[in-house]
Amino acid sequence: MSYSLDLRKKVIDYVENGGSITKAAALFNIGRATIYRWLSREKLEATKVKHRQRKLDWKALSKDVQENPEARLRDRAEKFGVRPSAICYALKKMKVTRKNKELRYKERN
Structure with missing residues (x-):
């Protein structure tokens, strides 16, 4: 399940304004690992998954x-x-x- 861009921005703003990641995870009901992943990314937009090329034509x-x-x-x-x-x-x-x-x-x- 992907989270909305609006929620992602709210969580990142909360953490950047001094809130802890653990409190943000509890407040917004998402996992801490998800917040860490969002913080490490350059863009918060959802990434499109590319289909791998099949070996057999x-x-x-x-x-x-x-x-x-x-x-x-x-x-x-x-x-x-x-x-x-x-x-x-x-x-x-x-x-x-x-x-x-x-x-x-x-x-x-």
Whole structure:
């Protein structure tokens, strides 16, 4: 949960005007660690969390599935530099099913 910018400013003003951090935490009902974190920051505005870049490119995986439908998970994992479980997860999310093995019966003479 993020706190409003107005509350952050009130807490920082209270501490900078001689109030203790412990009293400010009790008065505004927030944690001391939060106040210490706010004091150490340059800007009080909320920071936007960046999404990390994924290791596996799903477009390239989709293209690889179309070009090499017979490839195993292990082979694809080596090609893309990830674990086989990551390939399995991506294929599941892409709704690509694995090819079922055909049942072959021995012919009798």
